[in-house]
Amino acid sequence: MEITGLGWLGTRTDRPEALADFYRRVLGLREIRTEPGFWLFRLPDGRDVEIFGAGQGKDHFDTGPVAGFAVRDLAAAVAELRAAGVELLGEPGESWQHFRGPDRNVYELTAH
Secondary structure, three states: OOEEEEEEEEEEEOOHHHHHHHHHHHOOOEEEEEEOOEEEEEOOOOOEEEEEEOOOOOOOOOOOOEEEEEEOOHHHHHHHHHHOOOEEEOOOOOOEEEEEOOOOOEEEEEEO
């Protein structure tokens, strides 16, 4: 598997409005979309950072921020995880697959 970089970062928090304001005002991130309980920010390199309010996002987003590792061939990378006995979480998305690392935290592979 070839990891090409960090492709995505998502976090669930009980203070999503405060975090969104911090991302906008202090970090200067560009807000792309907002919905009730959800904010999407775009980094200068085109990668996304998402904020989920309590009860939003995937049920397994319960370990803290979730890093998404960018891969060129998502299907092949998922097959490698499966072959290694890694616990896959949920069904694959259009361009991602969540999994649990050996530290029990949730991670993601994302197609880029």
